[in-house]
Amino acid sequence: MKNRTNLFLFVVAAFLIASCAGKQAKPVTENQDKQFWQYAKTPPMGWNSWDCYGPTVTESEVKANADYMAANLKQHGWEYIVVDIRWFVANDKAGGYNEKDPVYTLDEYGRLLPAVEKFPSAADGKGFKPLADYVHSKGLKFGIHLMRGIPVEAVKKNLPVMGTNVKAADIYSDSLQCGWLHDMHTVDTLKTGAQEYYNSIFNLYASWGVDYVKVDDLSRPYHHGEISMIRKAIDQSGRPMVFSTSPGATPLKWANHVVNHSNMWRICDDFWDNWKMLEPQFKRCADWAPYIGEGHWPDADMLPLGHIALRAERGTDRMTGFTKTxxxxxxxxxxxxxxxxxxxxxxPTNDEFTLSLLTNDEVLAVNQNSSKNKQLKAENGLIVWTADVPGTENKYVAFFNINDSGTSEISVNLAELGVAGNYTVKDLWSKEDKGSVTDKFTVSVEPHASVLVRFSKMK
Incomplete structure (x- = not known):
């Protein structure tokens, strides 16, 4: 009897393990109908000034990039123009930050304003509204970067928090100050007036017409209190704003919280143009894939492609260091x-090859309209990702060779994809027909290379 019992338990355990194999964990969400998820129903697509200009971008440069996007990219789904870090410092520099004698621009309530030396249209208290209006006139959306917390300068001057009897010195903490840039103090979420301060800045951004906020120094350590306050502040402002947390790596243990408070969150530190930074992204993406969902997107960071580092925080003026492959x-x-x-x-200084990367509508459709995205398998540096084409029996499949040497064959069979029948295969970059398959499909992939195809079921 004991042997039979053990055999029964073994069979049950084996069945449970087999039934769970290959399935991904699903995030447990507090509410399946978050209103703010509607602000980013597909992964946001746009331009951000960071990789080009670091903390030094100017109004004319932002407008030039908006003009190019409107003329060349908008029709392919690109829509956000984002001004990155330190737009409020009049005398910043490339190759780092001016922390020796920065000239800050604030209003009487300790809220940061665009420096008119960089953004002339912000004069007379207009803030970013004239620039946002310009971007909106192109049929695009406008975003800004900000740092977590309250300005150190506001605390030094002990400026009042708008609409309260509280002052800046009453709500700040000198603990957990950002270690790489010292413009801000932590907002003590337990203090009276803390939420009101965040409300006041997001009400200001709403009045400017901001559509997107990238909030820095939130993820490591994970500042759940301030993230919650920012969520409330955006919601009460009455303006839809996509909320992006930065930088990474967001801890996986906080996945449920970040899903329920932001639209996108970084899974890594700043990502730059070399293979050493790209290779670890494969595991990070696999780990975060279960949390991909409409309105909430794990963020693998920016695309450092084309002409970068004109006046960047790091590196010299160059075309991307990535090979075309x-x-x-x-x-x-x-x-x-x-x-x-x-x-x-x-x-504005883009080249034709880079433009071709940004305007392949079939590839962009994978990003914008696919489901059940996951890493199917990974072994010895050979990786396969799959995704469904919604409403069909078709599949997207990507094959990656992340090894440094040796061309390898990578295969997938229809059973692994969970389908059967006769499928045609199309390469989404070359547009070539790769034939039909009823069982197994194999591709030869060079080191650091990849192949992206669509399996379409034949009628």
Whole structure:
């Protein structure tokens, strides 16, 4: 009897393990109908000034990039123009930050304003509204970067928090100050007036017409209190704003919280243009894939492609350091992972090859309209990702060779994809027909290279 019992338990355990194999964990959400998820029903696509200009971008440069996007990219789904870090410092520099004698621009309530030296249209208290209006006139959306917390300068001057009897010195903490930039103090979420301060800044951004906020220094350590306050502040402002947390790596243990409070969150530190940074992204994307969903997107960071580092925080003026092969691999991973697509290159000096990466509608469709995206298998540096084409029996499949040497064959069979029948296969970059398959499909993939195809069921 004991042996039979043990055999029964073994069979049950084996069945449970087999039934769970290959399935991904699903995030437990507090509410399946978050209103703010409607602000980013697909992964946001846009341009951000960081990779080009670091903390030094000017109004004319932002407008030039908006003009290019409107003329060349908008029809392919690109829509956000985002001004990155330190737009409020009049005398910043490339190759780092001016922390020696920064000239800050604040209003009487300790709220940061655009420096008119960089953004002339912000004069007379207009803030970013004239620039946002310009971007909106192009049929695009406008975003800004900000740092977590309250300005150190506001605390030094002990400026009042708008609409309260509280002052800046009453709500700040000198603990957990950002270690790499010291413009801000932590907001003590337990203090009276803390939420009101965040409300006041997001009400200001709403009045400017901001559509997107990238909030820095939130993820490591994970500042859940301030993230919750920012969520409430955006909601009470009455203006839809996509909320992006930065930088990474967001701890996986906080996945449920970040899903329920933001639209996108970084899974890594700042990502730059070399293979050493791209290779670890494969595991990160696989780990975060279960949390991909409408309105909430794990963010693999910007696309450092094209002409970058004109006046960047690091590095010198250059075209991207990725080879063309690696650029396809980057685009294929970001597409299959459904990462937000924030282009970092200077658009007015773009080249034809880079433009071709940004305007392949079939590849962009993988990013914008696919489901059940996951890493199917990974062994010895050979990786396969799959995704469904919604409403069909068709599949997207990406094959990656992340090894440094040796061309390898990578195969997938229809059973692994969960389908059967006769399928045609199309390469989404070359547009070539790769024939039909009823069982197994094999591709030869060079080091650092990838192949992205669509399996379409034949009628």
């Amino acid at each position: 690696e650029q396809y691999t980057l685009m294929n991973l970001w597409a299959m992972f459904r990462s937000p697509l924030m282009f970092g290159g200077d658009l």
